Amino acid sequence: MGTVRIEVLGGFRVTVAGAVVPDVAWRRRKAAALVKILSLAPRHRLRRQVVMAALWPELGADAAAANLRKAVHFARRAAAGTGVDLVGSAGELLCLPAERLWVDVAAFRSDLVAARGTQEYATLVDRYGGGLLPDDGDEWVLQARSDLDADYAVALADYAAVLEDSGDLAEAARIARRLVDVDPLVEESHVRLIRILGSAGRRSEALVRFRTLRAVLRAELGVDPGREAQRLVDGLRGPVSGCHCAVGT
Numbered sequence: 001m002g003t004v005r006i007e008v009l010g011g012f013r014v015t016v017a018g019a020v021v022p023d024v025a026w027r028r029r030k031a032a033a034l035v036k037i038l039s040l041a042p043r044h045r046l047r048r049q050v051v052m053a054a055l056w057p058e059l060g061a062d063a064a065a066a067n068l069r070k071a072v073h074f075a076r077r078a079a080a081g082t083g084v085d086l087v088g089s090a091g092e093l094l095c096l097p098a099e100r101l102w103v104d105v106a107a108f109r110s111d112l113v114a115a116r117g118t119q120e121y122a123t124l125v126d127r128y129g130g131g132l133l134p135d136d137g138d139e140w141v142l143q144a145r146s147d148l149d150a151d152y153a154v155a156l157a158d159y160a161a162v163l164e165d166s167g168d169l170a171e172a173a174r175i176a177r178r179l180v181d182v183d184p185l186v187e188e189s190h191v192r193l194i195r196i197l198g199s200a201g202r203r204s205e206a207l208v209r210f211r212t213l214r215a216v217l218r219a220e221l222g223v224d225p226g227r228e229a230q231r232l233v234d235g236l237r238g239p240v241s242g243c244h245c246a247v248g249t
Contacts, residue, residue, distance in 0.1 A: 010129030031074035045095035
């Protein structure tokens, strides 16, 4: 059996033994959804009832079960001719192939753990691309995307700290800005970027970032920035001193 590669970062693609399963093979949307949800599941397997509840929450058990049987059929049909039974079953469990399976999200999460506290993050942060299944809006996708965004944000914060400690303020600012973009309501991310910009002598940019933070917090949460952000901005408004190196944002 050839290796099965499933990609869900930035979009959906299945490759079997080096050949991409064409988009037309996934014209049955729920067949694709079945492969997607299994690719994100622990050990790439789920109970039928869990799949039915996620993919057909509005249907009763009998109707959902009938739709699931169709989805399994069309998912297998999508990979017909490859020699791979793309969706397997064992009693109440549905699963992806147990051998020679590679899923980009699983590999991404594993690599993030291995890179923790090092500059190996440099090869990982751009792999996130457009995020998890950016064209999908089902509730189960939104939850999975939120969970992965949280893991990504932790990695970005760790990487920004590594870069800041090493004195690479230009790259630290770039990563910190990306961290802010993941969730603009996390004040700590803005504070990190303000601090890095201030350390690099880019006081005007740091002050603009503070004003942006204040506007976002007031508009969305009805609060002002906290003590740490205010302490940083008070220091930035003092006499010019320290580093004047350029920082990319």
